[in-house]
Amino acid sequence: MPPASQTEARRRRAGAKGHTPDPEVLRQVQALLGDRLRRPDLLIEHLHLIQDEYGYIGTAQMVALASELRLSTAEVFEVASFYHHFDTPQPGQLPPPPLTVRVCDSISCALQGAEQLLTNLQQVLGDGVRMQRVPCVGRCQDAPVAVVGSNPVAPADVERVAALVAAKSTEAPLPDCRGYYEYRSEGGYVLLQKLDAGSPAASEDVLRLLDEAKLRGLGGAGFPAGRKWRILQAQPAPRLLAVNIDEGEPGTFKDRYFLERDPHRFLEGALIAARVVGIAEVYIYLRDEYAGIRAMLERELDLLRSDPPCQLPPIHLRRGAGAYICGEESAMIESIEGRRGMPRLRPPYVAEIGLFGRPTLAHNMETLYWVRDLLERGPEWFAGRGRHSRSGLRAFSVSGRVRRTGVHLAPAGITLRELIDEYCGGMVDGHRLYAYLPGGASGGILPASLADVPLDFDTLQRYGCFIGSAAIIVLSQHDSAREAALNVMRFFAHESCGQCTPCRVGTAKAAMLMETPKWNQPLLQELAEVMVDASICGLGQAAANPMRSVMKYFPHELEPDRQPDSPA
16 A cells, blocks of 8 residues: 555545535445545546546535545545546536547647548537547547547548447447467566576676666656666665556657557566566556557456466556646656646655655656567667667657658667658658658757758757657648647647746747747747746756747748748
């Protein structure tokens, strides 16, 4: 059971404060929770139960849930109202319609006509269905994307969406993945069994192999994995593992791609990390948009627990609630603890004081996915695959104006031009390379003249960009870098958690200034400097990268009545 702080312990002993729950609503909430634990860190999980059952979370339900968890109603409300996927109508407001259709309006979908799709659906579906424009839902390769309830439609058109609405087909299908017993029959979990039965020296061998393979964190930060594991080993027990699968960066969908196909390869990697580092419990934080994957993981985890290859630590699957900020590791930890996803000030770092106050190994899913392959095939299999003096493999999420969008496993250090020609089948007919985003929404924008720069950690900073999670969005001469930058700035303004003024005000102000025909470039540069220098986390620090790129590489787009020039 997660350790409670002294403040939380006093609060729980004192009991719930505020409104008295309605007896009938309290009975309904109690029945909904069943025998689930009434712990504050499970608040978001319990809010999901209410949202799924009723389609919203009313004040009466929040009062009843607060009573069950021995929290104040204000504490429940501040969490429920923070996350986009919880509907919290106030007294006097009508609850939302029973069905919501969401249309992604982030950059990859915007390029493929999301705005027109949204307009057409509003006309066809009428008032009985709530239409929402939402940020990236992680299916950029099949843009534009709509979601009917939790059922993704990709690519989406009016006919397909309307047919699902009419059929009330709102549940996400489960992916057809390699299941537990198939994975075991192909040698799965053998490495974990050997490690579990081996000597302490075996753990050091694993760390040495990670170092030799030069495996780095693949969520965006790029911290060497072996070094991170050693740092955690030196921390006092109990130590925890928090796996971040909240890939909300527009243009990114690699984690979904791997999970839908081979989830146990990731789970074995996580359990190997737990064995080497000495992890007491594993927490997996999965974005709420991946409803089908969540159901599949619940099934596969049940199979793993019922017939384990060796003794396993407790594994907890936690559900996000629609907040991009929770991709930041400390905000993810706050969310797992049942609070708003607000990034923490550092130091201390999560490796020292993380989840429930314990030293925490925070990893992206893809980093752990490669562990088994590295140990079986040897470090040279991975490290020797780079190009242009770089090392390793990268899973590039490619969307935009190329023939073959999707996840492409390619050498680290490959250039965009090589990636398009060798893996993506070239540009779409009638489109020529004009610009590209090398690292999703926050990685900046580069012109076609820089399409021969190696794509990897540490190669793009000199150009004011970074690779992040390797989300590549390709623009053509029919697109505008200025409009792309405005799209992502609106995204950051929408997704800012609001904790720090430079990010909360800076992103909103920048978006407003970028909507004007002529940009006030000195003011935008000043805003960018403040956001970079004073924002608490990477959201505010990186939000200005695309805007700055436009001013640096696409000044012709900032002249009134000028269109983007076609590349030579």
